[in-house]
Amino acid sequence: MQNVDAAGLGIGDDHPPRIMGVLNVSRESPYDPSVFDDTGEAAAYVDRELIAEGAEIVDVGLESANKRLDVLSAQEELDRLDRAVESIESVSGDAVFSIETRYAEVADEALSRGFEMVNDVCGFADPAMPEVCEAHDAAVVKMASPPNLERPGAVDDVDWAARRSPEWAREASYVDRLYEALVRNGFTEKTIVDPAFGGWSEEKTLRDDRETFRRLREFRAIDRPILVSINRKNFLRTLAERSTEEALPVSLAATAMAVERGAHVIRTHDVAQTRDAALIGREFGRERVRTPSVEELDVTTTREAARHLSTVGADEFAREGVTRLYRLADLGEDYGALSAAATEVPGVHLVGDEPAILLGTPGRLEELKRTMPPGSDLVSAINSKNHHVGQ
Structure with a gap:
């Protein structure tokens, strides 16, 4: 598994799980505790509620990715960037600051003004995004998404019959489509992958998210660190019949499981509790041989074996791999x-x-x-x- 250096912060198997706290400067965000208009209040929140509680990465959102809201243009995001920059400049604590955007133009400006990382919810739909991140030597999160700047995460929108084959499209599961969306258009040397938990499209179901979570280890075959954003998500809440406000316990249980299954970064609004759950998942994860030249793969099912074997064109051996x-x-x-x-x-x-x-x-x-x-x-x-x- 390749490790990633994000402005000096190591991310990957050789490092502890990293907690990404969230700050929103978007009025549309559905989670009020993380939304700020005043830059001083925003900075105080980051210091007090995020960094002091254990967040090593702070992800700043310029707009809500809610599918029911209009998508902001690159210029509209740039108009909000001043407030985001002023907020992080007023933070006294130490963290890696990530900008959440789908536009290479916005990423370039943000990285030029103090941000150190990019969270691309459209998965390189803007073809200039990888080049911009490489030019700034910045880590970038690539979320599974179609090549459409207005439809983040909506992998069911892709014409997979044309991109792969009609036979593949008929047989492919939702997780297969997520995986394919992630590997399309390649990676930078500092890419972190995100399998896009949450309600990104009308077609997506809670069952899709649950199956993605069950099969999370398969994404390790991409050989890049994995970020998951599962905090208080609906696919967990409905299992316990909890509201968003009541859903912290199910989120923490899932966090420990996600880290045990291979997640390296956990994006959350509940930093202190999530940090503890992530450390438990790390401590009780499977012990595997890892040296500079040998890595024992984390494989428990034939599908996981097939993912790794497909990288060397030998997935027919998967049923002999477990x-x-x-x-x-x-x-x-x-x-x-x-x-x-x-x-x-x-x-x-x-x-x-x-x-x-x-x-x-x-x-x-x-x-x-x-x-x-x-x-x-x-x-x-x-x-x-x-x-x-x-x-």
């Missing part, structure tokens, strides 16, 4: 048939008897199924579980 173990009890007469079948399939093992443990790769277990007597309840159960957890 191992599954099943505890089996009360086998009765099935034990003998299963034991005999297991000896015929290389890489499959049945050990013990009550309980027994069956282990093998998803591909080898599929072979085992074919050697067993037709109609076996045991084979059906193994096949069903293997298909589910192996993905």
Whole structure:
């Protein structure tokens, strides 16, 4: 996993999770506690509520990305930039200041006036954005998005049949489309990827966000640090039936899980609590071998394996890239048939008897199924579980 240096702040596997606090100078923002018109009040908020509480990055928004609001032009964003610059100039604490914008013109001006990082919610829809960030040696967050400056995050707007193929478009899941949107148009050396949690389009569902969260490890195959913005998001609130004001606990639970699954930056309005949850996720994450020349990949499913293997054109080996173990009890007469079948399939093992443990790769277990007597309840159960957890 490549690390990123954001104005001296290390981001990636070799560093602790970083907390990105939020300051909005946009009157339209839906989260009132982070919205300020007065630059002095804004600076005091950043010092007191963000930096002092553990934020190492402060993301400043010039406009709301709410899909129900009109998109500001680059000039309208530039008209608001003075207030943002004055606010960060009055901050006494130390942090990396990020400008949230979709326009390369705005990013260039902001980086020239004290900002050190860019949060691009349109994922390089402005083709000049990578060049601007590289010219300033600035880290940039690339959010999964169509090539459309007015439709951030709306990956379902893309004509994937034309961009990939009709067959790919028919079979692709929402996560597949997110992944493809991120890798399109490349990266800078200091790019951080964002899988775009939240209601970016009318077509997107809460199930889409939940599936993205379940499959978050797949984005590690991009080999760039991952940012997630999940604070009090609807896909979490509805699980616990909580309002936005009541949703901090579910956000913290998800934060720890996101970091355990590979997230490196957490964007949040609740800095102190989120920092603690992120540290727990980091501490109890999977231990993996990492040296300057060897990195053990964080792979738990065949889909995760396929993502990494596809980078070297070998995703057909994905079903041999993970191992599954099943505890089996009360086998009765099935034990003998299963034991005999297991000896015929290389890489499959049945050990013990009550309980027994069956282990093998998803591909080898599929072979085992074919050697067993037709109609076996045991084979059906193994096949069903293997298909589910192996993905």
